[in-house]
Amino acid sequence: MVNRTEALRELLDGHWAELRRGSLDLLGKVEPVHDLPREEHRAWVLEQMRVLAEDGHPLTGFPVAQGGHGDVGGSVVSFEVLGFGDLSLMVKAGVQWGLFGGAVQALGTEEHHARYLPGIMSMELPGCFAMTETGHGSDVQHLRTTATYDPASGEFVVHTPDRDARKDYIGNAARDGRLAVVFAQLVTGGEQHGVHAVLVPIRDGDGNPLPGVTIEDCGPKAGLNGVDNGRLSFDHVRVPRANLLDRYGAVAPDGTYSSPVEGANRRFFTMLGTLVRGRISVAGAAGSATKKALALAIRYAEKRRQFTRPGTGDEVVVLDYLTHQRRLLPALAHSYALHFAQEELVHALHEAHGGEQDDRRQRELESRAAGLKAVSTWHATHTIQTCREACGGAGYLGENLIAGLKADTDVFTTFEGDNTVLLQLVAKGLLTSYRDHVGDLDPWGMVRFVADQAVGVVIERTAARAIIGRLVSGSSDALLDRGWQLRQFEDRERHVLEGLARRLRRASEDDAFDVFNAAQDHVLHAARAHVDRVVLEAFVAAVDRCADASARELLDRVCDLYALSTIEADRAWFLEHGRLTPQRSKAVSQAVNELCGGLRPDARELVDAFGIPEGWLAAPITA
Structure with missing residues (x-):
C-alpha cells in the first residue's frame, strides 16, 4: 500500500x-x-x-x-x-x-x-545566446546590432554601431563560450528585414577573442557568480551566409530575401514564439528554488523553540505559532498550486511541439507562459525572503542555504522577460480574445451579448444565494465550497477585464498611448486575476485526479488555503465591488487561520513530498 x-x-x-x-x-x-x-x-x-x-x-x-x-x-x-x-x-x-x-x-x-x-x-561547443543589449532589453524588436549581407563575398557583416548596442549580461560569454547566436537587424540590398539570428564565432581554440570581437566580463553580481556573464561587441565581423539561422528568413547568394512567414511583425513574433520554452523553464526553476527554501524553513520551524508556554515551562515550537504558520503555509499552498499550473503548461508546450499549432493556440501558450513566469518568479522572491526571515539570523548565514537562494533567484524576475512587461503581454492577449468575441459584433449582436451577460450574472448569483446565506449566518464551511471559490476567481477576472476594455475603448488614434498608459494598474490587475484563475483551476484538476483518498483530502485543504489566501490578498477589490461584505471578509481571514492551524501537522510531509535530494538540504539548521 x-x-x-x-x-x-x-x-x-x-x-x-x-x-x-x-x-x-x-x-x-x-x-x-x-x-x-x-x-x-x-x-x-x-x-x-x-x-x-x-x-x-x-x-x-x-x-x-x-x-x-x-x-x-x-x-x-x-x-x-x-x-x-x-x-x-x-x-x-x-x-x-x-x-x-x-x-x-x-x-x-x-x-x-x-x-x-x-x-x-x-559540451564540445560551449555557446551564448546574445539577444539583450545595453540599451534594449524587453524591446527586442528594436535591437541595434546589424547583420548586413555582402553579396560580393557571400558574407554577413555583424556590427555593433554604438555602446548601447553591445550585447549585455550574456551567459557563457565572459569565459567559456566559443560561438554565439547573435540577434541582429538583418539588412540586405539596403533594406532592413527585422531581427534575425546569426551564428558568430567569438573565440579561437585557445580561448582568445577572435578579430573584431570585444569581450568583457560583467563582473561580480548579486548572485549566480558561477555563471560567466559577459558583454560582446562586434566591429564589422564577417561570417559566412550559411551562419544565418534561416528557418523563418533566408538570404540567397545574390542577396534576395525570402521568408515563409508574411509580414515583418508576424515573422518577428513567430521567431520569438519558438523560444517560449526558456520562459517556461524559468518558471519551473523558480518553483524548485522556492520549494527548497520552504523545505529548509519548515524543517527549522519544527525544531526551533522560542518562549515558554504559560503553566508548563516548556518552550514553544515556532511552527505552533499562528504568525509563523501564516508566514509559511499559504506560501506552501501557492507553491503547490503553481506546480500543477506549471505541469499543465509543460504539457501544452509538449503538444504544441508535436503538431501543427494555429495562431490562436500559439498566442494562448505564449500568454500563459508569460503570466506563469511572472507570478512564479515573484512568488519565489517573496517566499524565499519570507523563509529567510522565518529562520531569523540563521537564515542569513550562507551555510544555511537560504541566503544563497535569495541572491541567486533575484534576477529571475527580470530575465527571460521583465515581469511587469510580461503581465502587460498577458493583458494584451486577453484584450485580443475579448475583442474577437465582442469587438466585431454589430449593434444587435452587442445588445444580445450584454443581455447574455446579465442573464449569466443573475443565474450565477441565484445559484450562490444559498452559500451567501450560510456566510452571512457565520458558517465558514461555505467558504470551502469549491464552486464558490472558482466563481469568485472567474467573476473577478471577467469584471476587471471588461472594465479595462471599456476604458481602452475610449481611446482615439491621437491619445491611444496616453489612455493605455493611464490604465497600467488596471492592465496588471487584469493579467494577475487571469493567472490566479488559471492556477486555481489547475490545482482543482490535480486534486480531482489524485487516486489516494488520504492524499486527496490533504490536497483539498491545501487548495482551500491557496484559494482563500488569494482572495484575502485582494480583499480590497472584493469588498469594493460587493463580492464580499465586511463580515464575510473577516470570515475569509478566520478561515485562513483555521486552515493554517489544521495543516500545521502536515507541513513537513508536504515539503518532503517534493523529493528534494537530502544532500542539497544539508544545512546546520536542518541537522
Whole structure:
C-alpha cells in the first residue's frame, strides 16, 4: 500500500515521473559546494556541466536525428529539477542547452542541426545566446546590432554601431563560450528585414577573442557568480551566409530575401514564439528554488523553540505559532498550486511541439507562459525572503542555504522577460480574445451579448444565494465550497477585464498611448486575476485526479488555503465591488487561520513530498 507522502509525490511527479526521478538521482550525484571564489565557482560549474553531458542530461529535448530523445516537455522537467541544486549550474545549463542550443534547434534548419547540435549537447561547443543589449532589453524588436549581407563575398557583416548596442549580461560569454547566436537587424540590398539570428564565432581554440570581437566580463553580481556573464561587441565581423539561422528568413547568394512567414511583425513574433520554452523553464526553476527554501524553513520551524508556554515551562515550537504558520503555509499552498499550473503548461508546450499549432493556440501558450513566469518568479522572491526571515539570523548565514537562494533567484524576475512587461503581454492577449468575441459584433449582436451577460450574472448569483446565506449566518464551511471559490476567481477576472476594455475603448488614434498608459494598474490587475484563475483551476484538476483518498483530502485543504489566501490578498477589490461584505471578509481571514492551524501537522510531509535530494538540504539548521 502506498503511503500518503508517496502518493503526494507520485501526483507531483506527474507525466514525466520517471524522467523527474532520474534527474533527481543524477542531481544527487553532484557534490554540493558553497562559498567558492568566483573563478573557482565558474570552473566547478563548467566541470559539472561536462558531468551532466556525459550522463545524457541534455539529450532529452534535442532531435532524435542528432542523438537526442525529442522530448521537449521532458527537457523542461529535467531543467526544473536542477533548481534544487546549485543555481549557477542550472542557469549555465539553461544557457547552453536551452537558449543557445534551443535557438539553433528552433531557428535553424536540419543542416544547422547536423553541424552544431552534437557539439552543443556534448559540451564540445560551449555557446551564448546574445539577444539583450545595453540599451534594449524587453524591446527586442528594436535591437541595434546589424547583420548586413555582402553579396560580393557571400558574407554577413555583424556590427555593433554604438555602446548601447553591445550585447549585455550574456551567459557563457565572459569565459567559456566559443560561438554565439547573435540577434541582429538583418539588412540586405539596403533594406532592413527585422531581427534575425546569426551564428558568430567569438573565440579561437585557445580561448582568445577572435578579430573584431570585444569581450568583457560583467563582473561580480548579486548572485549566480558561477555563471560567466559577459558583454560582446562586434566591429564589422564577417561570417559566412550559411551562419544565418534561416528557418523563418533566408538570404540567397545574390542577396534576395525570402521568408515563409508574411509580414515583418508576424515573422518577428513567430521567431520569438519558438523560444517560449526558456520562459517556461524559468518558471519551473523558480518553483524548485522556492520549494527548497520552504523545505529548509519548515524543517527549522519544527525544531526551533522560542518562549515558554504559560503553566508548563516548556518552550514553544515556532511552527505552533499562528504568525509563523501564516508566514509559511499559504506560501506552501501557492507553491503547490503553481506546480500543477506549471505541469499543465509543460504539457501544452509538449503538444504544441508535436503538431501543427494555429495562431490562436500559439498566442494562448505564449500568454500563459508569460503570466506563469511572472507570478512564479515573484512568488519565489517573496517566499524565499519570507523563509529567510522565518529562520531569523540563521537564515542569513550562507551555510544555511537560504541566503544563497535569495541572491541567486533575484534576477529571475527580470530575465527571460521583465515581469511587469510580461503581465502587460498577458493583458494584451486577453484584450485580443475579448475583442474577437465582442469587438466585431454589430449593434444587435452587442445588445444580445450584454443581455447574455446579465442573464449569466443573475443565474450565477441565484445559484450562490444559498452559500451567501450560510456566510452571512457565520458558517465558514461555505467558504470551502469549491464552486464558490472558482466563481469568485472567474467573476473577478471577467469584471476587471471588461472594465479595462471599456476604458481602452475610449481611446482615439491621437491619445491611444496616453489612455493605455493611464490604465497600467488596471492592465496588471487584469493579467494577475487571469493567472490566479488559471492556477486555481489547475490545482482543482490535480486534486480531482489524485487516486489516494488520504492524499486527496490533504490536497483539498491545501487548495482551500491557496484559494482563500488569494482572495484575502485582494480583499480590497472584493469588498469594493460587493463580492464580499465586511463580515464575510473577516470570515475569509478566520478561515485562513483555521486552515493554517489544521495543516500545521502536515507541513513537513508536504515539503518532503517534493523529493528534494537530502544532500542539497544539508544545512546546520536542518541537522
